[in-house]
Amino acid sequence: MKPFDILHATACALPLASVDTDRIIPARFLKRSRAEGYGPCLFHDMRLDENGEKRPDFPLNRPEAQGAEILVARRNFGAGSSREAAVYALMDSGFRCVIAPSFGDIFAANSVNNGLLPAKVSESDAEEMLALLESGHPSATVDLKDGLIRIGNRSFAFTIDPIWRTKLLNGWDDLDLTTSLTHEVTEFETEDATARPWLTLG
Amino acid sequence: MTEPRTLFDKIWDAHVVTRREDGSELLFIDRHLVHEGSFLAFDKLKEKRAKVRRPDLTVGVADHYVPTRNRDSNAIAPELARMIRQLDENCRSNGIRLFGLTDPRQGIVHVIGPEQGLTLPGLTLVCGDSHTSTHGAFGTLAFGIGASEVAHVLLTQCLWQKKPKKMRVTVDGALPPGTSAKDIALSMIARIGADGAQGHAIEYAGSAVRALSMEGRLTLCNLSIESGARCGMVAPDETTFAYVEGRPFAPKDGLLEQALAHWRQLTSDADAAFDREITLRGAEIAPTVTWGISPEDALPVNASVPDPNAVADPSRASHIREALAYMGLDPGQPIETIAIDRVFIGSCTNSRIEDLRSAAGILAGRQAKIPGLVSPGSHLVKQQAEQEGLDRIFLAAGLEWVDSGCSMCVGMNGDIASPGQRCASTTNRNFKGRQGPGARTHLMSPAMAAAAAVTGRITDMRELLREQAR
Numbered sequence A: 001m002k003p004f005d006i007l008h009a010t011a012c013a014l015p016l017a018s019v020d021t022d023r024i025i026p027a028r029f030l031k032r033s034r035a036e037g038y039g040p041c042l043f044h045d046m047r048l049d050e051n052g053e054k055r056p057d058f059p060l061n062r063p064e065a066q067g068a069e070i071l072v073a074r075r076n077f078g079a080g081s082s083r084e085a086a087v088y089a090l091m092d093s094g095f096r097c098v099i100a101p102s103f104g105d106i107f108a109a110n111s112v113n114n115g116l117l118p119a120k121v122s123e124s125d126a127e128e129m130l131a132l133l134e135s136g137h138p139s140a141t142v143d144l145k146d147g148l149i150r151i152g153n154r155s156f157a158f159t160i161d162p163i164w165r166t167k168l169l170n171g172w173d174d175l176d177l178t179t180s181l182t183h184e185v186t187e188f189e190t191e192d193a194t195a196r197p198w199l200t201l202g
Numbered sequence B: 001m002t003e004p005r006t007l008f009d010k011i012w013d014a015h016v017v018t019r020r021e022d023g024s025e026l027l028f029i030d031r032h033l034v035h036e037g038s039f040l041a042f043d044k045l046k047e048k049r050a051k052v053r054r055p056d057l058t059v060g061v062a063d064h065y066v067p068t069r070n071r072d073s074n075a076i077a078p079e080l081a082r083m084i085r086q087l088d089e090n091c092r093s094n095g096i097r098l099f100g101l102t103d104p105r106q107g108i109v110h111v112i113g114p115e116q117g118l119t120l121p122g123l124t125l126v127c128g129d130s131h132t133s134t135h136g137a138f139g140t141l142a143f144g145i146g147a148s149e150v151a152h153v154l155l156t157q158c159l160w161q162k163k164p165k166k167m168r169v170t171v172d173g174a175l176p177p178g179t180s181a182k183d184i185a186l187s188m189i190a191r192i193g194a195d196g197a198q199g200h201a202i203e204y205a206g207s208a209v210r211a212l213s214m215e216g217r218l219t220l221c222n223l224s225i226e227s228g229a230r231c232g233m234v235a236p237d238e239t240t241f242a243y244v245e246g247r248p249f250a251p252k253d254g255l256l257e258q259a260l261a262h263w264r265q266l267t268s269d270a271d272a273a274f275d276r277e278i279t280l281r282g283a284e285i286a287p288t289v290t291w292g293i294s295p296e297d298a299l300p301v302n303a304s305v306p307d308p309n310a311v312a313d314p315s316r317a318s319h320i321r322e323a324l325a326y327m328g329l330d331p332g333q334p335i336e337t338i339a340i341d342r343v344f345i346g347s348c349t350n351s352r353i354e355d356l357r358s359a360a361g362i363l364a365g366r367q368a369k370i371p372g373l374v375s376p377g378s379h380l381v382k383q384q385a386e387q388e389g390l391d392r393i394f395l396a397a398g399l400e401w402v403d404s405g406c407s408m409c410v411g412m413n414g415d416i417a418s419p420g421q422r423c424a425s426t427t428n429r430n431f432k433g434r435q436g437p438g439a440r441t442h443l444m445s446p447a448m449a450a451a452a453a454v455t456g457r458i459t460d461m462r463e464l465l466r467e468q469a470r
């Protein structure tokens, strides 16, 4: 996984609350394989109308949002279904960071597992950032080491669980670490088989 | 003296394999359920040329893409057949036990786990599905995970987790007649918000929770995720043990005795600390329905849709406006005046036998004014319902009685509502487009959905109960 350090990029305001993962990627696109890519599915039914035409008023369709790598939204972003494809769709469209007052827990974990930063800010800071982005400051700098977001000459603190911060900063993959711990897992299994013999499914 | 611990702490502590310096802990996973959607994780495994570490603790279930109307192999749409076949192949090549499309025990993953005795108190259980919280009804530490984590569990039978905070939701007193676990859950979510329990593991307690059957507890824990919680649990008791005993995969005889002795310890110590506590009064719970596009947009059936102009918080007001526009509702409109186009009774939230009985109780001797689909949670639930004659009640009322699967909860198998259609649904999510592009969902209990079918609008089912009593 690519380590996350400082990101300076175009930022897009999505002034909506409770943008669930069903909206980030509707269920009918979940049959795709990872290799096919999920970029075209991102916010599909919000972005395009029934005829497949771009809705001009959807924030991601605006010219100034093109190439955005940072998304700012209202509370409860990524609620709902555990579909990791929501994160794939964001990343395949170029996003590296989502800023919001709160995130669905599973979405946030999925994000960190793929190197996408879920940065938590206060509700009032989110509102101020949304206003700033919409008033002609369409870019932001996100510094994971300092825990700061800068837009124009304003700067905002964000929080992220320290465990996740370390993981993102180092680009760690849990799997590599765990496979080096096979011995410990085997030991646990052996002890457990005596302590809870009813566990097996035969 | 050891420190007092919660139910959650006890199960968590018993599963820690090791701890790393950043504070996250490697948990051993006792049960791993996979479904058609888990193919992304299996693909990762193939990429690494790796094997499943504990196929014996992994169970496959076909539910998300299965057809509910015609299971004839020639009739299944090719893209659905491909998803189902993919799961078959992934399970077969890894030696994983599978409840596939044609298995007589097939059903929704969160229904058949408990039904088959795969779900037991004190276990850790994960699945690549957010409603895995359902299994917490047994005093099981059960939570949903994403594809990367599914791959991690397949490979290592473990998962790195940071310990969530603990929250206790106490519901005391008796529920009024006609209300159920669904109404408790929707009332709670309306009160704390769809992100109110984020980062927390909920334990449900109190006399109203104790009085719930296993079916009711499953519904309650199922909806924990809609409050943002990591998981929801109920401490196991005699109701739990009676349900577990005799299930196909539950321990038997001596092993059961041993397990019971262990399970009886699984309660929160009297003075264990919770990070947060909330209390609901059972007597104040009313039949509750959602009017908006998030499960937190829920109100008692006799209330009116909110008016965004009367809401001070700009973010909330804008959410209400967005919701009313999508749902085609007027500010201040009484909820009972909302006309319904179709009904869906099913999903891992409300498709167990008790749910079907409660819907049938309202529908018996009545006609549905609108079309609707009843999809039992498993093939075995379907059989039992047919033995009890419930299918005949649904059919006589004019509803469709179909096979088991996720169906209209998520529409992946093609069971969807059309754009603009308004569906009274016993499911768990009223998100925009969840039941099909442009479809409008109102969440409610099975009895309330049945009442909506009878009148063609959202209806306080207690009126129909009173009519029956006359």
Ligand code: SF4
Binding pocket: B063, B064, B108, B109, B110, B129, B131, B347, B348, B349, B405, B406, B409, B410, B428
């Ligand atoms: S019934 Fe709905 S919520 Fe439950 S597992 Fe299926 S899709 Fe998910």
